[in-house]
Amino acid sequence: MDKILVPIDFSEHSEFALRVAAAIARKNNREIVALHMLGLSDEGLTKVETQELQEAILNLKFSDSKFTDFLNRVYLNGVKIQHAVQRNKDFFEIDAIAKKFGADLIVMGSHGSKGLSEVLVGSNTEKVVRTSSLPVLVIKSPVVNFKFKKVVFACDFKEDYIEPFCKAWNFFKPYKSLFKILYINHPENFLSNQEMEEKAMEFIKQAGIKDLNYLEDIIFYNDYNLEEGIYRFSKKFEADVVAIPTRGRRGIAHFFSANKGESLVNHSDIPIMTFKK
Incomplete structure (x- = not known):
């Protein structure tokens, strides 16, 4: 296994998580799987008009470019990293995705700011924690x-x-x-x-x-x-x-x-x- 899955949404909190994952990976010869969730379903893409489909494709390309730029960090130098894109933005699927890539740890950022419990309750982080059979490391700063x-x-x-x-x-x-x-x-x-x-x-x-x-x-x-x-x-x-x-x-x-x-x-x-x- 020896892989770490990190969900990326381009926020500073996901970068906090990425930096921590990089530290773990570097010290323990692990690989990072950086996952970007777009929020575009296959069903939705097949139903849109031609112009809207072209816009969706452009958005996909823009996201891919933004993803590449986001991962261009000095602290990632020397760390093996794999890009992954998930069209559906369903945090309940994170566990299955992590296992598909052979990860045994999920590291993710949290926007929670009201204490230990609030970091995890009522958020996308909670969805992952509730459904993941893998350890989940939550970083909020x-x-x-x-x-x-x-x-x-x-x-x-x-x-x-x-x-x-x-x-x-x-x-x-x-x-x-x-x-x-x-x-x-x-x-x-x-x-x-x-x-x-x-x-x-x-x-x-x-x-x-x-x-x-x-x-x-x-x-x-x-x-x-x-x-x-x-x-x-x-x-x-x-x-x-x-x-x-x-x-x-x-x-x-x-x-x-x-x-x-x-x-x-x-x-x-x-x-x-x-x-x-």
């Missing part, structure tokens, strides 16, 4: 010298999250990441120390992970709010990525469903990576 050095996996130790956790653990292991499993103990789901420790030990036992240091790699962090707790610890830890499990077609929304009121995470710039059950 410029990242300099991106790396997978420090990773926080946010988890409440539910059985449903064992599979996403194992996927994340196996994904980051080749990168030799400093991997922390984070449990946020907040008022709406408060547990005693003993209860948290028992849940964590049972979770790790069922996951079958042997080379994990329980005392150092599992973090219990108290906060008033799940999302704020994830953000605060991740900033303190200087995490490069916050990994979050998702399940089924409900995507990411359920993970933050306990949050009430206005979040303090309004301008989080931490890249988020999702792993699906």
